[in-house]
Amino acid sequence: MQLFGKRALLALSAFSFGLVTASTSWSADSLDDVMKRRGLTEKDVLAAAKTYVPTGKRDEFLAFASGGQSGQVIVYGIPSMRILKYIGVFTPEPWQGYGFDNESKAVLAQGRINGKDILFGDTHHPAISETNGDYDGEYLFINDKNNPRIAVIDLHDFETKQIVVNPIMKSEHGGAFVTPNTDYIIEASQYASPLENGYVPLSQFNEKYRGAVTYWKFDRKAGRIDPKQSFSLELPPYSQDLSDFGKGVSDGWSFTNSFCSERYVGGIEKGRPPFEAGCSQKDTDFFHMINWKKAAEVVKAGKVKMINDHPVIMMDTAIAEGILYLVPEPKSPHGMDVSPDGKFMIVSGKLDSHTYVFSFEKMMNLIKNKDFAGKDPYGVPILDLKKSLHTQVQVGLGPLHTQYDSKPCVVYTSIYVDSQVTKWDYCEGKVLDKLSIHYNIGHLMTMEGDSVNPKGKYLVALNKLAIDRFNPVGPLHPQNHQLIDISGDKMELLYDMPLPLGEPHYAVAIAADKLKPIIRYKSGWNTRTDEVHEGKTRPGKERVERDGNKVTVYGTTIRSHITPEIVEVQEGDEVTFVMTNLERAEDQTHGFAINGTNANLSLEPGKTASVTVTASRPGVFPYYCTEFCSALHLEMQGYLLVQPKGYKEVATKGAEGQAYTQADYDKQFKTNIETQGVIDSVVGYIVARNYQDFPPVVSLVEDATEQLGFAADTRKKAEEFAAKNDWQNATLWAGQWWQYQVKAADIGLRAKTYLDQHGAVEVKK
Ligand code: RUQ
Numbered sequence: 001m002q003l004f005g006k007r008a009l010l011a012l013s014a015f016s017f018g019l020v021t022a023s024t025s026w027s028a029d030s031l032d033d034v035m036k037r038r039g040l041t042e043k044d045v046l047a048a049a050k051t052y053v054p055t056g057k058r059d060e061f062l063a064f065a066s067g068g069q070s071g072q073v074i075v076y077g078i079p080s081m082r083i084l085k086y087i088g089v090f091t092p093e094p095w096q097g098y099g100f101d102n103e104s105k106a107v108l109a110q111g112r113i114n115g116k117d118i119l120f121g122d123t124h125h126p127a128i129s130e131t132n133g134d135y136d137g138e139y140l141f142i143n144d145k146n147n148p149r150i151a152v153i154d155l156h157d158f159e160t161k162q163i164v165v166n167p168i169m170k171s172e173h174g175g176a177f178v179t180p181n182t183d184y185i186i187e188a189s190q191y192a193s194p195l196e197n198g199y200v201p202l203s204q205f206n207e208k209y210r211g212a213v214t215y216w217k218f219d220r221k222a223g224r225i226d227p228k229q230s231f232s233l234e235l236p237p238y239s240q241d242l243s244d245f246g247k248g249v250s251d252g253w254s255f256t257n258s259f260c261s262e263r264y265v266g267g268i269e270k271g272r273p274p275f276e277a278g279c280s281q282k283d284t285d286f287f288h289m290i291n292w293k294k295a296a297e298v299v300k301a302g303k304v305k306m307i308n309d310h311p312v313i314m315m316d317t318a319i320a321e322g323i324l325y326l327v328p329e330p331k332s333p334h335g336m337d338v339s340p341d342g343k344f345m346i347v348s349g350k351l352d353s354h355t356y357v358f359s360f361e362k363m364m365n366l367i368k369n370k371d372f373a374g375k376d377p378y379g380v381p382i383l384d385l386k387k388s389l390h391t392q393v394q395v396g397l398g399p400l401h402t403q404y405d406s407k408p409c410v411v412y413t414s415i416y417v418d419s420q421v422t423k424w425d426y427c428e429g430k431v432l433d434k435l436s437i438h439y440n441i442g443h444l445m446t447m448e449g450d451s452v453n454p455k456g457k458y459l460v461a462l463n464k465l466a467i468d469r470f471n472p473v474g475p476l477h478p479q480n481h482q483l484i485d486i487s488g489d490k491m492e493l494l495y496d497m498p499l500p501l502g503e504p505h506y507a508v509a510i511a512a513d514k515l516k517p518i519i520r521y522k523s524g525w526n527t528r529t530d531e532v533h534e535g536k537t538r539p540g541k542e543r544v545e546r547d548g549n550k551v552t553v554y555g556t557t558i559r560s561h562i563t564p565e566i567v568e569v570q571e572g573d574e575v576t577f578v579m580t581n582l583e584r585a586e587d588q589t590h591g592f593a594i595n596g597t598n599a600n601l602s603l604e605p606g607k608t609a610s611v612t613v614t615a616s617r618p619g620v621f622p623y624y625c626t627e628f629c630s631a632l633h634l635e636m637q638g639y640l641l642v643q644p645k646g647y648k649e650v651a652t653k654g655a656e657g658q659a660y661t662q663a664d665y666d667k668q669f670k671t672n673i674e675t676q677g678v679i680d681s682v683v684g685y686i687v688a689r690n691y692q693d694f695p696p697v698v699s700l701v702e703d704a705t706e707q708l709g710f711a712a713d714t715r716k717k718a719e720e721f722a723a724k725n726d727w728q729n730a731t732l733w734a735g736q737w738w739q740y741q742v743k744a745a746d747i748g749l750r751a752k753t754y755l756d757q758h759g760a761v762e763v764k765k
């Protein structure tokens with residue numbers, strides 16, 4: 001503590017005597033030296049220059065990638081590929097206190113299935129909210145394949161706000177995708193199952209097992225899905241797969257493909273051929289074309305069956321109302337990607353080397369003229385494949401997903417088996433370029449590539465296998481996200497990013513300047529409900545309340561103390577800590593953890609979060625701040641004391657701490673006056689410059705001013721005690737006054753450094 005004090009003062013006085021200069025001596029190496037030493041080619045250096053984001057600079061795009069089995073979302077910058085955040089979604093994430101504080105536990109609890117906590121998710125497809133088909137950067141949605149759920153993440157603070165459980169599906173894959181104005185989020189089932197929850201033998205597969213697609217209504221004003229306004233459509237027991245919404249001319253329709261339209265049920269252990277054989281017999285499967293706008297009207301008219309309390313349009317109704325059609329598509333298809341103008345649907349068959357481009361106009365004409373090729377066993381009209389096709393292109397073995405470029409007609413398709421990306425022209429139907437990736441690519445993603453306005457520039461290949469790309473770390477390898485430059489005629493591989501979290505499926509990337517996240521919450525904010533927290537506590541109003549054996553601690557955190565610092569309870573009490581972070585300053589997060597418990601909070605500026613622990617055994621349980629938030633962070637501590645049942649206080653004396661004299665007080669007082677002189681000179685330096693032109697400095701100055709306000713208050717306290725000759729309290733309060741000064745000085749120096757590095761100029765008075 002003293003050490004820091006001296007160092008800070010040294011730095012401060014060095015500054016005030018003008019000894020600190022902003023000199024930077026750069027390495028004497030030339031670029032050639034470095035290239036030789038590190039064995040880099042000119043191409044390597046060019047790739048590095050294209051991806052390198054210098055210190056202090058930011059990325060042009062932000063990517064949101066599914067975290068696969070981690071149940072999280074990963075946020076990284078493009079082109080630097082620097083990871084910025086993991087967002088806890090279906091899985092507890094301790095850094096954010098997600099799944100540890102009561103508020104986020106309530107979000108995870110929304111994802112319970114039959115009352116059971118499901119603490120993992122298989123996240124696949126993130127979707128950014130859209131306005132008129134353009135990403136608007138407000139919300140992000142993502143699905144869970146294993147336990148059919150959709151989560152809503154608010155991009156104002158990058159926190160998960162809601163999880164909805166699909167009421168009828170037992171697995172899903174075709175979510176999340178949004179309508180051009182985010183009225184609905186689609187979720188399609190994967191493995192056919194009974195829509196009700198009971199047991200049905202596989203021998204009744206054709207009659208009782210079903211697929212489905214759910215349209216979740218998004219209430220933009222509330223920022224939440226409204227399950228009451230949501231509905232589903234019963235589908236045949238084909239394994240529905242990926243989905244996409246129409247846009248432009250095809251707005252009002254959605255498209256969901258399927259595999260295993262053979263309706264094979266496996267049984268390898270009974271000597272039957274396995275699923276993979278039975279599910280790939282036919283040359284084609286079907287995609288479903290659904291008029292969701294009309295479906296919504298049918299729901300309004302009440303032509304639904306309630307299944308598990310949820311309205312479902314049954315197939316017979318859908319057929320009669322002209323809502324549902326089937327279109328043959330190449331065998332075992334995967335991607336379903338609608339073109340930016342909504343005129344074409346691109347589908348690839350994993351077992352076909354072709355990619356098929358379907359024409360919305362042609363298909364609509366067939367529907368209008370009732371020109372059908374037949375009906376499936378459930379009576380759903382089937383369109384003719386050839387008559388629906390715009391073109392078909394040989395792109396490589398195992399094509400999966402397709403993404404759109406900003407250049408008209410140009411698309412990129414991931415080729416799983418060949419480990420390639422194929423660039424091709426879907427208007428002319430010809431291949432333009434191929435690039436090898438490493439290895440076995442699944443999805444791929446261009447900048448805003450599934451919006452009505454793709455931005456081109458970069459493509460990320462989300463690969464299934466990394467094999468030999470990175471330093472070995474045991475049999476479980478990291479995932480490999482590869483950055484590709486698509487600005488020229490030829491694709492160029494720029495960078496391999498290992499991701500040690502979960503298998504990447506889809507990702508979406510948005511221009512960074514469309515995102516406007518906040519840096520602090522309104523004071524006392526429940527960040528999961530987006531309301532003022534009922535336990536919000538103002539400074540000076542910290543307290544402990546008891547109601548029977550329920551104890552509630554209304555506490556606060558601010559550099560560098562937790563209030564209260566001592567909490568005494570009895571064995572058997574249920575203790576809830578409701579903590580409010582009083583900070584306003586950018587990035588001043590405090591943590592809160594209690595020994596012997598799972599209590600673990602992340603308190604960002606303005607946030608209120610709570611945690612409940614049961615004092616099940618007597619003992620001494622230190623609590624502390626888990627973020628190195630200031631020089632006196634380690635002193636940001638307290639004790640939860642749990643007294644045994646029937647405990648009687650016994651008087652002890654002289655057990656704690658040290659006694660101070662007038663000499664101690666005088667010494668501290670002198671230090672503080674000197675420190676104030678230094679602070680004044682820093683302040684003088686800042687205000688002599690055009691600091692108001694620099695918003696980060698303006699908020700630093702606000703923060704420092706606040707700390708100096710606290711310093712003035714504590715100085716008053718110290719002087720009051722000194723006037724009463726209470727040197728113990730006078731000295732300690734003088735010490736606290738100095739703490740606030742050091743914080744103010746620290747912030748002041750940060751502001752000064754910023755001004756120096758950003759070319760602030762002196763202003764004339
Ligand atoms: S999926 S590649 Cu959901 Cu294609 Cu994973």
Ligand code: CUA
Nearest residue numbers: 625627629633
């Ligand atoms: Cu607050 Cu460490």
